[in-house]
Amino acid sequence: MAGEDLLRTALERLADPVSGKDIVSAGRVSGIVLRSAQAGLVLAVDGLSPHDAKTMEARVDAALRSVPGVEGARIITTAERGDAPQGPHPTAPAPLPEIRHIVAVGSGKGGVGKSTVAANLAVSLASQGLKVGLLDADIYGPSVPMLMGRQERLTLREKLIQPAEVHGLKAVSMGAMTDPDRAVVWRGPMASSALMQMLTQTQWGPLDVLVVDLPPGTGDIQLTMAQKVPLAGAVIVSTPQDLALIDAKKAVAMFGKVGVPVLGMIENMSTFHCPNCGHESHIFGHGGAEQAAKAMGLPFLGVIPLEMAIREASDAGTPVALRDDPAGNAFRRIAVQVMAALKETRHATDVR
Numbered sequence: 271m272a273g274e275d276l277l278r279t280a281l282e283r284l285a286d287p288v289s290g291k292d293i294v295s296a297g298r299v300s301g302i303v304l305r306s307a308q309a310g311l312v313l314a315v316d317g318l319s320p321h322d323a324k325t326m327e328a329r330v331d332a333a334l335r336s337v338p339g340v341e342g343a344r345i346i347t348t349a350e351r352g353d354a355p356q357g358p359h360p361t362a363p364a365p366l367p368e369i370r371h372i373v374a375v376g377s378g379k380g381g382v383g384k385s386t387v388a389a390n391l392a393v394s395l396a397s398q399g400l401k402v403g404l405l406d407a408d409i410y411g412p413s414v415p416m417l418m419g420r421q422e423r424l425t426l427r428e429k430l431i432q433p434a435e436v437h438g439l440k441a442v443s444m445g446a447m448t449d450p451d452r453a454v455v456w457r458g459p460m461a462s463s464a465l466m467q468m469l470t471q472t473q474w475g476p477l478d479v480l481v482v483d484l485p486p487g488t489g490d491i492q493l494t495m496a497q498k499v500p501l502a503g504a505v506i507v508s509t510p511q512d513l514a515l516i517d518a519k520k521a522v523a524m525f526g527k528v529g530v531p532v533l534g535m536i537e538n539m540s541t542f543h544c545p546n547c548g549h550e551s552h553i554f555g556h557g558g559a560e561q562a563a564k565a566m567g568l569p570f571l572g573v574i575p576l577e578m579a580i581r582e583a584s585d586a587g588t589p590v591a592l593r594d595d596p597a598g599n600a601f602r603r604i605a606v607q608v609m610a611a612l613k614e615t616r617h618a619t620d621v622r
């Protein structure tokens with residue numbers, strides 16, 4: 271029997287006090303992993319009092335550790351109503367004294383290249399000698415493992431998540447907890463509770479900047495995350511298309527609503543230079559994000575061209591920001607702008 275099946279069998283011996291079934295059949299357990307003698311899973315504690323949730327967590331911990339070959343266990347608790355026993359108060363940002371700036375990368379619309387920008391921004395900042403972390407909070411479509419070329423599962427040491435050290439930075443992804451072929455279907459409070467635990471229970475060490483790749487859109491999940499994570503600021507990625515820009519403006523408004531400074535906008539998939547004839551075309555338009563930023567009184571942080579090389583480098587797990595070419599330079603220029611915007615924000619708000 272495979273290690274993860276042994277874990278499941280051990281968990282099936284635990285009764286669920288609410289449904290009377292075992293906790294696996296009751297649907298309380300997901301994302302079971304076993305790697306390097308460390309077991310991990312997500313435990314839903316809905317309907318349990320804080321005391322009963324703690325008791326269940328302890329029983330799950332003991333059950334996992336009873337399996338031969340398991341040396342440690344990491345349990346991430348979630349609750350749909352947001353009443354997980356761990357984690358901060360819903361409206362109080364988690365204290366993260368080792369992290370100087372947390373920067374969220376958001377977008378109003380999916381598919382505009384938010385994750386590509388987040389990963390390349392993080393790599394560019396690391397290439398400037400900064401200590402950088404990258405947290406993939408895009409719970410429904412985590413893409414950082416692919417973009418960074420590391421698909422491994424979560425590893426734990428002394429109950430703390432160990433980030434993958436890759437391309438000069440430390441990366442943690444919800445994708446590391448889940449089967450890459452299966453989308454995680456979690457409701458908002460469960461997702462934000464799991465995310466907060468990944469944020470606060472990862473051994474980041476001292477960081478200058480933590481880049482957070484948010485899920486696309488402006489729903490409750492993003493709003494809650496923007497409230498719970500002590501963000502220094504947000505950058506908004508958009509294509510130049512009108513439709514994407516309408517949604518990008520909603521994202522700007524959402525951050526404004528919760529008092530998170532918007533550091534600026536980035537236009538992705540801007541000009542396309544034909545690699546064969548050199549002809550310049552504007553497949554999704556051009557300049558729209560800069561105009562929108564201006565209209566909203568926000569800084570414009572720069573443009574990223576639409577390039578096959580960017581897509582290929584992303585698919586290969588070697589971000590284009592590692593290269594000394596025009597696309598790599600575009601990301602490095604944006605990273606400089608982001609750092610400058612962060613300094614201004616700190617000055618303006620006297621450090622949030």
Ligand SMILES: Nc1ncnc2c1ncn2[C@@H]1O[C@H](COP(=O)(O)OP(=O)(O)OP(=O)(O)O)[C@@H](O)[C@H]1O
Nearest residue numbers: 380381382383384385386539575576577580581584
């Ligand atoms: N500038 C670019 N040039 C070429 N391809 C790009 C560029 N930016 C992103 N892509 C490609 O577009 C696709 C979508 O990008 P990405 O996953 O980063 O978007 P996203 O906004 O994070 O999407 P979602 O959040 O909906 O998952 C990927 O295949 C990526 O490689």
